Amino acid sequence: MDSDEEERIPYSLRKEWSDVTPLPQDDGPDPVVSIAYKDEFRETMDYFRAVYHSDERSARSLDLTSDAIELNPGNYTVWHFRRLVLEAVGADLHDEMDFVEHIAENNSKNYQIWHHRRWLAEKLGAEAMRRELKFTQKILALDAKNYHAWSHRQWVLQVLGGWEDELEYCQQLLEDDVYNNSAWNQRYFVITRSPLLGGLQALRESEVRYAADAIITNPENESPWRYLRGLYKGDNNSLVSNPEVSIVCVDVIKKNPIKKNPYCVFALSLLLDLLCYGFQPSDEFRRIVESLRNSDSGPSDYKLASTVCAILESVDPMRSNYWSWRKSNLPTLAC
Amino acid sequence: MECGNSSMKKRLSITQQEQMRVEQKVFEIFKILDGVSPHTRSLMLEIWRDKHIEFLTRGLRELAPSYSVLDANRPWLCYWILHSLALLGVSIDSEFENNVVDFLGRCQDANGGYGGGPGQLPHLATTYAAVNSLITMGSERALSSINRDKMHKFLVQRKDSSGAFRMHDAGEIDVRACYTAISVASVLNILDSELVQGVGNYIISCQTYEGGIAGEPGSEAHGGYTFCGLATMILINEAHRLDLPGLIDWVAFRQGVECGFQGRTNKLVDGCYSFWQGDVLALVQRLSSIVHEQLKLAHVREAQNPAKACYVETHNSTKGDSDPCGSSHQAGELSDIGLSFLEGQAEWGPLLNSIALQQYILLCSQVLEGGFKDKPGKYRDFYHTCYCLSGLSVCQYSWSKEVNGSAPLPGAVLGPYSNLLEPIHPLFNVVLDQYYKAREFFSRSW
Ligand SMILES: [Zn+2]
Numbered sequence: 001m002d003s004d005e006e007e008r009i010p011y012s013l014r015k016e017w018s019d020v021t022p023l024p025q026d027d028g029p030d031p032v033v034s035i036a037y038k039d040e041f042r043e044t045m046d047y048f049r050a051v052y053h054s055d056e057r058s059a060r061s062l063d064l065t066s067d068a069i070e071l072n073p074g075n076y077t078v079w080h081f082r083r084l085v086l087e088a089v090g091a092d093l094h095d096e097m098d099f100v101e102h103i104a105e106n107n108s109k110n111y112q113i114w115h116h117r118r119w120l121a122e123k124l125g126a127e128a129m130r131r132e133l134k135f136t137q138k139i140l141a142l143d144a145k146n147y148h149a150w151s152h153r154q155w156v157l158q159v160l161g162g163w164e165d166e167l168e169y170c171q172q173l174l175e176d177d178v179y180n181n182s183a184w185n186q187r188y189f190v191i192t193r194s195p196l197l198g199g200l201q202a203l204r205e206s207e208v209r210y211a212a213d214a215i216i217t218n219p220e221n222e223s224p225w226r227y228l229r230g231l232y233k234g235d236n237n238s239l240v241s242n243p244e245v246s247i248v249c250v251d252v253i254k255k256n257p258i259k260k261n262p263y264c265v266f267a268l269s270l271l272l273d274l275l276c277y278g279f280q281p282s283d284e285f286r287r288i289v290e291s292l293r294n295s296d297s298g299p300s301d302y303k304l305a306s307t308v309c310a311i312l313e314s315v316d317p318m319r320s321n322y323w324s325w326r327k328s329n330l331p332t333l334a335c
Numbered sequence: 336m337e338c339g340n341s342s343m344k345k346r347l348s349i350t351q352q353e354q355m356r357v358e359q360k361v362f363e364i365f366k367i368l369d370g371v372s373p374h375t376r377s378l379m380l381e382i383w384r385d386k387h388i389e390f391l392t393r394g395l396r397e398l399a400p401s402y403s404v405l406d407a408n409r410p411w412l413c414y415w416i417l418h419s420l421a422l423l424g425v426s427i428d429s430e431f432e433n434n435v436v437d438f439l440g441r442c443q444d445a446n447g448g449y450g451g452g453p454g455q456l457p458h459l460a461t462t463y464a465a466v467n468s469l470i471t472m473g474s475e476r477a478l479s480s481i482n483r484d485k486m487h488k489f490l491v492q493r494k495d496s497s498g499a500f501r502m503h504d505a506g507e508i509d510v511r512a513c514y515t516a517i518s519v520a521s522v523l524n525i526l527d528s529e530l531v532q533g534v535g536n537y538i539i540s541c542q543t544y545e546g547g548i549a550g551e552p553g554s555e556a557h558g559g560y561t562f563c564g565l566a567t568m569i570l571i572n573e574a575h576r577l578d579l580p581g582l583i584d585w586v587a588f589r590q591g592v593e594c595g596f597q598g599r600t601n602k603l604v605d606g607c608y609s610f611w612q613g614d615v616l617a618l619v620q621r622l623s624s625i626v627h628e629q630l631k632l633a634h635v636r637e638a639q640n641p642a643k644a645c646y647v648e649t650h651n652s653t654k655g656d657s658d659p660c661g662s663s664h665q666a667g668e669l670s671d672i673g674l675s676f677l678e679g680q681a682e683w684g685p686l687l688n689s690i691a692l693q694q695y696i697l698l699c700s701q702v703l704e705g706g707f708k709d710k711p712g713k714y715r716d717f718y719h720t721c722y723c724l725s726g727l728s729v730c731q732y733s734w735s736k737e738v739n740g741s742a743p744l745p746g747a748v749l750g751p752y753s754n755l756l757e758p759i760h761p762l763f764n765v766v767l768d769q770y771y772k773a774r775e776f777f778s779r780s781w
Pocket of ligand 1: 605606607608709719
């Protein structure tokens with residue numbers, strides 16, 4: 001920082017800026033939340049205010065916005081003005097991509113850079129697709145859950161295309177970290193929206209198997225449970241009638257005796273949903289659930305759903321209020 | 336023998352490693368609480384009011400150079416600080432209040448809305464922060480400084496053809512923009528059908544397969560957007576269009592073994608979600624008739640249509656009707672929802688573990704030198720101070736059936752009863768008394 005400061009020549013001493021009068025911030029006589037700006041910050045912003053005010057859309061204004069953005073990439077007014085200048089001077093938008101990538105190195109969670117990036121990609125059109133997918137991939141390699149990067153990537157896929165390798169990309173990320181819920185979300189996005197795959201109906205069976213495998217390997221991982229449930233969003237009848245779903249629940253419960261392992265919460269929770277949507281449990285099914293009851297779970301109930309709630313209340317104390325609420329709101333027809 | 340074992344062992348993923356590290360730190364803190372005397376325990380769980388007030392009031396005056404990165408968020412700094420102080424029962428002196436009103440006046444654009452600082456482009460998020468700050472201060476001068484006529488025009492301009500809102504001129508569209516626009520319009524009593532049109536469609540397109548709400552259609556369910564989306568839907572009287580049981584389930588599962596909330600599935604706990612997620616569960620406590628309807632329908636083979644019932648609990652509002660100046664009724668009715676929402680009764684207790692959440696906030700987020708933070712190992716800031724305190728207030732009143740009922744029982748407040756904070760309006764996140772004052776003011780003139 002110090003060496004930077006030494007090299008930097010103040011705007012007030014630069015010949016090319018001598019015709020501009022800096023415009024100080026109008027903070028009033030008694031400012032509040034008053035930031036003790038460093039000289040460089042204050043001066044840069046004073047010159048920015050001057051060109052913004054006079055609406056000077058020039059090459060030097062572009063350079064000035066670069067400086068201002070380096071100092072505070074969260075200033076949306078500067079970014080907004082920069083776009084106006086870029087258009088006015090007919091700047092090379094590929095250079096602009098480089099600039100955004102440079103700023104993103106330290107600020108990948110800032111709304112403005114991603115909005116700017118979207119604007120750029122929109123202008124460049126289809127040719128930007130590969131670069132955008134690569135760029136988001138680079139950011140996601142550093143932080144696989146970066147919310148903005150995922151949003152941008154989804155936008156690119158929908159507007160510019162590039163779906164071909166997306167499922168494989170999700171697959172790779174899930175192999176790296178099967179707990180990465182953002183990758184599961186992206187998988188759902190691809191399954192439901194990719195124009196190349198045939199849609200959710202066509203893929204549901206294989207996706208159920210994919211989620212079920214992930215569940216059996218790591219039953220304590222909530223992501224595939226939500227994914228499995230989500231494959232039947234808005235279609236509870238199919239959820240109830242696919243035996244594979246209830247089999248997953250039973251398998252997990254059988255393999256993870258509840259007293260040693262509270263991971264069954266997800267299995268019991270899905271089971272409860274099944275029962276609420278009209279699932280008819282077999283005798284074996286009832287027996288397995290009943291076997292989980294202990295003295296804390298209260299008396300055996302004629303409703304299996306009610307028993308499930310009672311078990312959940314005792315094995316999942318963080319959510320005991322929630323389970324007792326579920327118990328008191330069971331559909332009358334639930335088994 | 337180690338070699339054989341380690342090759343058998345499953346390699347922990349990044350998510351698991353990070354989670355384990357945080358759990359360890361949190362449990363270490365909780366372990367200290369276990370063995371101590373009741374007196375020490377009470378001391379450990381105390382809100383360090385004086386320290387917080389000192390940290391906040393200093394920040395309201397001046398901030399270190401490092402705050403330059405928030406130079407486009409100064410109305411937010413005002414709101415985070417003023418609201419935190421208000422929650423602690425502190426109001427600033429009138430001279431200083433005038434300085435804040437004057438400063439925010441300089442952020443107000445000639446054509447309506449507020450920017451991040453004097454002369455900056457007006458932006459929906461900073462507009463929300465400025466309006467909530469002025470309401471939190473609550474003087475005639477503060478409330479009358481808002482140009483509502485221009486504000487309405489500004490909000491209309493921010494509307495996209497889809498019905499959703501853009502943050503600023505040619506800015507990004509997301510659920511946060513929708514919430515801040517609708518919240519501001521509602522609390523200022525300028526909400527009308529023009530502003531509402533299409534917003535509900537956008538929000539429901541953002542509810543994900545997990546149950547929570549994302550920032551944009553297709554993105555991942557997220558605590559901040561879930562609050563924004565649900566609050567918006569309530570304010571425009573369309574909450575019944577969301578899958579509420581699914582939403583409640585997702586939020587309930589976000590409270591983890593650390594006792595605090597995470598923002599997304601398999602992410603780390605963070606104090607600010609005490610409000611974003613916790614308040615969602617407080618909001619649904621007052622949507623019981625809609626939720627019941629949806630739960631009943633769940634069993635009916637293939638719900639043909641979402642529940643029809645859409646009114647919040649009360650229809651016999653008395654406060655909203657008295658309008659001596661005869662306001663424009665068109666605008667009035669939609670803006671009344673924020674008020675009538677408060678008149679409903681909570682039919683259930685909290686669906687979160689309120690005591691556990693208070694424990695996380697007080698022991699893991701509270702900084703003894705003043706302020707609150709995300710989690711152990713992080714630094715305090717005004718944002719987390721605001722949302723940890725807001726979450727704490729939500730917890731303390733989570734057993735209260737009525738918003739204006741008697742004070743919470745001691746059992747609802749973790750730590751000494753002097754920890755009790757001011758209650759908030761759960762849709763706008765301003766202190767309740769100040770909300771009523773503003774409501775009264777803005778229904779008088781339009
Ligand atoms: Zn946070």
